[in-house]
Amino acid sequence: MTEPMHVATGVLVIGSGAAGMYAAIEAAQAGAEVLLADRSLIGRGGATVMAQMTVAGALGSEMPDHWTHHLNDTLAAGRGLCDARLARLLCEEGPDAIRQMDAWGVGWARRDGRIAAAIAPGHDRPRCVYVDFLNTGPAVSKTLRTVVNRTSGIRKAGDLLIVDLLHRDGELAGAVALHVATGAPVIIAAKATVLATGGLTRLYRRNSASANMGGDGYALALRAGAPLVDMEFVQFFPIGHLAPRLIGMDPIMWDPFRYKLGGRLLNGLGEEFASHYGAREDGAYVLTRDLATYAICKEVEAGRGSPHGGAYLSFEHCSQAALRAAFGPVIDALAANAIDLTTMPVEVAPIAHYHMGGVVADARMETEIDGLLVAGEAVGGANGANRLSGNAVTEALVFGRRAGQSAAARAARIASPPDASAGPALELVSAPGRAAASNSAAMILALQSIMSDDVGPFRTEATLKRALVRIGELAGELGERPFGEGGPFDMRRIEWFDLRNMLLVARAVAEAALRRTESRGAHQREDFPGMLPEWRVNQMVRWRDGALALASAPPPALAPAMAAAQ
Amino acid sequence: MRATARLKIWRGRAPRDGHFESYDVPFEPGQSVLDGLRWIRANRDPTLAIRFSCINANACKECMMEVDGTTVYACTARLEPREMTVAPLSNKALVRDLVTAIAPPSERLRKP
DSSP states (O other): OOOOEEEEEEEEEEOOSHHHHHHHHHHHHTTOOEEEEOSSSTTTSTTGGGOOSOEEOOOOSSSOOOHHHHHHHHHHHTTTOOOHHHHHHHHHHHHHHHHHHHHTTOOOOEETTEEOOBOOTTOSSOOEEOOTTTTHHHHHHHHHHHHHHHSTTEEEEOSEEEEEEEEETTEEEEEEEEETTTTEEEEEEEEEEEEOOOOOGGGSSSBSSOTTOSSHHHHHHHHHTOOEEOTTOEEEEEEEEEESOOOSSOTTTHHHHHHHHOOEEEOTTSOBOGGGGTOOOTTSOOOOHHHHHHHHHHHHHTTOOOTTSSEEEEOTTSOHHHHHHHHTHHHHHHHHTTOOTTTOOEEEEEEEEEESOEEOOOTTOBOSSBTEEEOGGGBOSTTTTSOOTTHHHHHHHHHHHHHHHHHHHHHHHOSSOOOOOOHHHHHHHHOOOOTTOOOHHHHHHHHHHHHHHHSSSEEOHHHHHHHHHHHHHHHHHHOSSOSSOOSTTOHHHHHHHHHHHHHHHHHHHHHHHHHOOSOBTTBEETTSOSOOGGGOSEEEEEEETTEEEEEEEOOOOOOHHHHHHO | OOOEEEEEEEEEEETTEEEEEEEEEEOOTTOBHHHHHHHHHHHTOTTOOOOOSSTTSSOSOOOEEEETTEEEETTTSBOOSSEEEEEOOTTSOEEETTEEOOSOGGGSOOOO
């Protein structure tokens, strides 16, 4: 067995998207010694860099606004299931985090000197800031990377794949990792650990995030004994790019086009169809994500889809000059892909985009396990059954900052982390190779097909049960010993650890979806249409004795005084 | 017969201890070189090491390699129905196959 490398730190941050980087900055500024770890490069992967859309916050820059209005919209979009304490934190502190990013030079688009705000679906007024052109996520990542680099007290370690969290008597002690670049095992002792690993979009065939978003944090938390919440609510972005083939572009790029230029959503017959589903479009971009996903899928099912099985999105009414004014160089990138929006529509279809569910946390971002904190998309509950446009980067910043503060406070409070056994995880990382293993890359594709076909935006008891059987078969194929022989960048071994997490998280999604016998927000049960009052509860998932245990509880509310003010 | 792209890919863990291996990939217009490499991993050889994160958006900048001697991002380089030579970056330390150490030294795990 290769001798493990030992690393010790005050605060371990796992994941270097916006939430992780903000947590690292905040913890270091509070005096903590920080190790910022990422399975890939620092500040390059994850969801943030792919967020080409907007960041919501009640700045009141375009018209008067107040965070309570943003909160009302967030709670309404959440279809009754938001953890109001987390939603409040997001909305109340969002403007400050957005202004801090402005001070750090992110470059929010401006109109007449003021930060420009777009109106996005589900918001009652213009509230969503952005960076031109299609540059919101990359600018946020780059800005935070720059601040991370100039903040003393942050050590960075890319190529570090966290395999398991270490804990003892309900207290976190650190983690065991696989150093991808060398294949060596690493033991990290940490007084506080922040999970900032993002969501689970990689479970689906068509998705809008990076290949490293396979639900790692959810699986790490489950195996360490922390509960997850709302796992059945996977958000599909309705108008992900489908055809013609487009390279070098983010598939969610049409969202900024819609909030700037409107655009027309048409079925395969060239007809507007949103009104058939109780929503009005009129060339404005007002349809919330769950409704738009529903309408497009139903048109395709009725045989009125576009040729590749989606809907048409048309900007043919826009002039070349208007397109260029709104999107500048992006128009040239489209031309390189032989797309001229003035003469042709593109095809779009729902694409896995975001996960509402996640690790249960309070407003300090503390979980049930002492010393385990969580930030960003990895947190469950703030967005209920459906997330409002623009809330994802806001929660990454706000929750990241809060988690960094809480982690630093704990690191200052305790003398050393508990002494926990690293044995089983260490053995997995150092395990000798397994002969005649399956193709790990093909297994990931198989799981993505199962999830897309049977645990997508529409589910029934039959599809969910079929999915659970097939997930079980894949778990059997995966087995208990890692693939590959180890060593530098052994992709089969990396994918074995990925599948170990992905299959556990896929089960949590499917089991929670099977148990919820109603339709609400992003969870649509075709055998149980309609929202039921008795299902206005969150489902919690725990890992106990090798099985998932589910329980329900009403969503946490605001303190009575605050609720009365709503 | 369907058109194919033949990717001649450098395999190995040390610069002096490697070789080129050729794979035929079904060609569809509009595909990227990264699409072809991912097809090979899922259908021919999962041991082929490549580094990528964002898949198609050219946002993560991780998939840098040399195609026919030119440094490109594999996600934006077009696959073509001919033989294409794919090699790791020649100015970075080799990790395995097409993966090189592209992170700045300050972002790598170091012995304490």
